[in-house]
Amino acid sequence: MIAVQAHPEKRYRIHFPPEQISVPIVTHLVMDFDLSPNLLRADIDAKNGGWLVLGLSGDDARLEAALSWLRGQGLEVTDEV
Numbered sequence: 215m216i217a218v219q220a221h222p223e224k225r226y227r228i229h230f231p232p233e234q235i236s237v238p239i240v241t242h243l244v245m246d247f248d249l250s251p252n253l254l255r256a257d258i259d260a261k262n263g264g265w266l267v268l269g270l271s272g273d274d275a276r277l278e279a280a281l282s283w284l285r286g287q288g289l290e291v292t293d294e295v
Contacts, residue, residue, distance in 0.1 A: 223252060223269040224277065225294035228284060231263045237287065239266070247280040248272055254294075267294050 228239065235258065243249045249272035258264030270277060284291050 221271045221273065221277075223271040225254065225267060225269050226281070227265055227267050227292050227294045229263070229265045229290040229292075231288065232259075232261060234287065234289060235260050235263065239284070239289075240268070242283070243268075243270065243280055247276045247283070249276060249280055 230237075230239070240251050240253070243251050249270050252269035252271075253266065254269055255267040256264065258266075270280070281291055
């Protein structure tokens with residue numbers, strides 16, 4: 215039996231600078247915002263920074279709060295189509 219998600223997954227590309235490499239972004243999304251991340255792609259380099267493509271599902275208000283938090287951390291967040 216396949217589980218049906220109550221909240222559809224939305225996809226985002228998150229770019230971050232090298233100084234943010236050590237920030238546990240995905241952990242914060244799970245623990246602080248109760249979101250379910252699905253890591254779809256990533257390119258991370260300690261010297262140059264990197265990006266993640268995440269599918270995120272969860273309550274819309276928590277998702278908006280998480281996106282605001284990410285941007286407040288100096289990360290660039292864009293919708294991934």
